[in-house]
Amino acid sequence: xxxxxxxxxxxxxxxxxxxxxxxxxxxxxxxxxxxxxxxxxxxxxxxxxxxxxxxxxxxxxxxxxxxxxxxxxxxxxxxxxxxxxxxxxxxxxxxxxxxxxxxxxxxxxxxxxxxxxxxxxxxxxxxxxxxxxxxxxxxxxxxxxxxxxx
Numbered sequence: 001x002x003x004x005x006x007x008x009x010x011x012x013x014x015x016x017x018x019x020x021x022x023x024x025x026x027x028x029x030x031x032x033x034x035x036x037x038x039x040x041x042x043x044x045x046x047x048x049x050x051x052x053x054x055x056x057x058x059x060x061x062x063x064x065x066x067x068x069x070x071x072x073x074x075x076x077x078x079x080x081x082x083x084x085x086x087x088x089x090x091x092x093x094x095x096x097x098x099x100x101x102x103x104x105x106x107x108x109x110x111x112x113x114x115x116x117x118x119x120x121x122x123x124x125x126x127x128x129x130x131x132x133x134x135x136x137x138x139x140x141x142x143x144x145x146x147x148x149x150x
Contacts, residue, residue: 001042001068003138005034005131006059007049008075008084014100030128037132041139053077057087064091069120069143071134073098078113088118094143096134099124 007027015026025033031047038045046067048059056074063070070088072095077084088095095118102125103110116122121137123130137143 001138002044002046002066003038003069003071003135004059004063004067005031005045005047005071006056006063007073008056008077009051011073011075012049012051025128030131033128034131034135038135041135043135043139053081053083057083060084060087060091060095064093067093069093069138070095071098071131072096072115072119073100073131074115078103078115079110080114082114085114085118088115094120096120096137097122098130098134100127100130101125
């Protein structure tokens with residue numbers, strides 16, 4: 001199964017920004033770890049990062065035609081973008097929302113995710129392993145689970 005990993009604004013600055021929240025790994029290092037893990041799980045990954053909302057919308061729409069699922073860290077757009085939420089809803093494949101930090105333990109404006117209700121699930125606060133946990137869900141067949149969430 002192919003999974004598209006989509007990262008939003010400022011995630012290209014990982015390794016240089018607020019290590020207490022985001023860790024010391026760069027996005028390239030995270031992608032490398034995920035590629036290794038995906039190979040072990042029998043998943044194929046592609047990666048996309050943009051600081052521009054419309055490009056994230058385009059990537060989500062495209063993912064629906066080329067992949068079995070999406071791992072999405074929309075960064076700050078998590079809390080502000082109805083357009084990204086709508087793209088999640090119409091892309092046609094399961095999307096798992098991930099965050100390196102735990103937004104609920106941070107500033108109040110980060111406590112609300114506009115995306116969470118549109119996604120298959122949300123994973124936050126485990127650093128780069130948040131992405132790994134999302135991949136694990138896809139590899140375990142989570143995308144085919146019924147609504148009762150066995």
